[in-house]
Amino acid sequence: MALPQAQQPAVFEEYVGASSLEEALRALADGKATPVAGGTDLWVQKDLGIRPVARRLINIRRVPEIAGISEYGTSIRLGALVTMTEILESELLLAASPVLPATADRFASIQIRNVSTVGGNIVNASPAADMVIPLLCLDAEIELASWTGNKIATRRLKLAEFFTGPGKSKRKPEELLTSVDFDAPGKDFRAGFCKTGPRPALEIAVVSMGFATYLKDGVLSDVRIALGAVAPTPVRCPKTEIMLEGKKPDDATIAGALEILDSEISPIADHRSSVWYRRRLARVYLEQELTACR
Numbered sequence: 001m002a003l004p005q006a007q008q009p010a011v012f013e014e015y016v017g018a019s020s021l022e023e024a025l026r027a028l029a030d031g032k033a034t035p036v037a038g039g040t041d042l043w044v045q046k047d048l049g050i051r052p053v054a055r056r057l058i059n060i061r062r063v064p065e066i067a068g069i070s071e072y073g074t075s076i077r078l079g080a081l082v083t084m085t086e087i088l089e090s091e092l093l094l095a096a097s098p099v100l101p102a103t104a105d106r107f108a109s110i111q112i113r114n115v116s117t118v119g120g121n122i123v124n125a126s127p128a129a130d131m132v133i134p135l136l137c138l139d140a141e142i143e144l145a146s147w148t149g150n151k152i153a154t155r156r157l158k159l160a161e162f163f164t165g166p167g168k169s170k171r172k173p174e175e176l177l178t179s180v181d182f183d184a185p186g187k188d189f190r191a192g193f194c195k196t197g198p199r200p201a202l203e204i205a206v207v208s209m210g211f212a213t214y215l216k217d218g219v220l221s222d223v224r225i226a227l228g229a230v231a232p233t234p235v236r237c238p239k240t241e242i243m244l245e246g247k248k249p250d251d252a253t254i255a256g257a258l259e260i261l262d263s264e265i266s267p268i269a270d271h272r273s274s275v276w277y278r279r280r281l282a283r284v285y286l287e288q289e290l291t292a293c294r
């Protein structure tokens with residue numbers, strides 16, 4: 001639904017091109033500014049009037065502290081400004097967590113990937129946000145920063161706890177998402193990403209699924225299943241995960257898992273899909289992933 005014309009700023013009254021995290025956070029400190037990274041969600045939503053935009057715009061694209069992909073100890077950090085193209089081309093991710101480059105490969109078009117950031121994908125909080133799905137399977141945590149008490153304050157949150165509804169999250173107006181962190185998966189880990197949209201390219205997912213597990217001697221452990229576009233937020237499926245724990249994916253186990261999965265999701269019908277088709281896709285994806293584990 002479009003916002004009333006009066007709530008839509010015709011032009012931004014103040015523009016801050018931040019060149020450091022401190023500068024960006026100070027400009028955001030009163031909670032009355034809008035950050036922009038790649039702008040691929042923000043400009044569309046502003047023009048359509050589907051999301052309010054403040055009169056002060058903070059361009060965070062040149063904030064070095066929140067850029068780049070790095071490894072520390074056994075963990076991997078994606079700065080909020082990391083683009084889908086950087087994920088797709090990262091040697092570190094290809095070796096340590098290939099499901100992320102594989103997801104970036106299914107994301108939009110080359111032009112959009114070049115500017116779309118992982119931070120924007122998360123904060124936009126779409127139930128169909130692609131990169132969120134494998135990050136949920138990696139048990140990722142996010143870091144949020146604000147200018148508090150005359151210094152930079154940070155807090156960390158499980159990504160799975162961040163979303164509160166379509167387009168809604170626990171981010172406070174004065175906060176920037178600065179990074180996404182996860183433990184590099186160990187030996188015997190496998191993960192996949194599946195997505196269907198109405199057309200082969202530039203598609204928003206009708207349903208997406210991330211599946212990850214450790215697989216040793218044919219036995220599943222630490223199973224993680226995340227689904228997009230089947231609920232008001234991207235979701236993990238804890239009951240199905242628990243049911244699969246310690247099992248071999250034989251026919252009976254797969255059939256049982258599909259029934260539990262069906263009971264865990266609540267897709268809606270909209271202009272892109274019916275409820276029946278979304279449920280069907282979710283089942284097909286899980287069946288495919290489990291069969292591939294045999």
Ligand SMILES: Cc1cc2nc3c(=O)[nH]c(=O)nc-3n(C[C@H](O)[C@H](O)[C@H](O)COP(=O)(O)OP(=O)(O)OC[C@H]3O[C@@H](n4cnc5c(N)ncnc54)[C@H](O)[C@@H]3O)c2cc1C
Binds near residue numbers: 034035043107118
């Ligand atoms: C043609 C097209 C195709 C697309 N295809 C896909 C697709 O296949 N899959 C998919 O998931 N998405 C898709 N999208 C949506 C979009 O590209 C992604 O969600 C993208 O990752 C958003 O990143 P951005 O940097 O452009 O965010 P922006 O538009 O800059 O920001 C999005 C929101 O997040 C806020 N924000 C951004 N960065 C931060 C930060 N670090 N801290 C706090 N707030 C922040 C902004 O204020 C804004 O509210 C598509 C969009 C278009 C236009």
